[in-house]
Amino acid sequence: MKNRIPDLRAERAWTQADVAHRIGVSRQTINAIETGKFDPSLPVAFRLARLFDLTIEEVFTDA
Numbered sequence: 895m896k897n898r899i900p901d902l903r904a905e906r907a908w909t910q911a912d913v914a915h916r917i918g919v920s921r922q923t924i925n926a927i928e929t930g931k932f933d934p935s936l937p938v939a940f941r942l943a944r945l946f947d948l949t950i951e952e953v954f955t956d957a
Contacts, residue, residue, distance in 0.1 A: 895933045896955045899924070902946045917941040 903913055910924040919938060926932035927942075934942065934954075943950045 895930065896957060897927065897930075898953055899928050899942065902948075902953070913942075913945065916945055 911921045914921045914924045927934050939950050943953050946953060
């Protein structure tokens with residue numbers, strides 16, 4: 895699953911650790927999601943979308 899998390903983080907000058915802390919996961923989890931090694935659970939996907947004030951579809955794509 896592709897995602898826009900690196901770009902969204904860069905727009906806000908946030909590190910992976912910043913995002914992880916804000917949604918309650920590890921930095922390694924954010925790294926794995928960003929690199930496509932791990933697809934987030936639905937609750938984590940919702941927390942990421944809310945964090946960036948976007949819909950899940952605006953953060954993640956299945957293509």
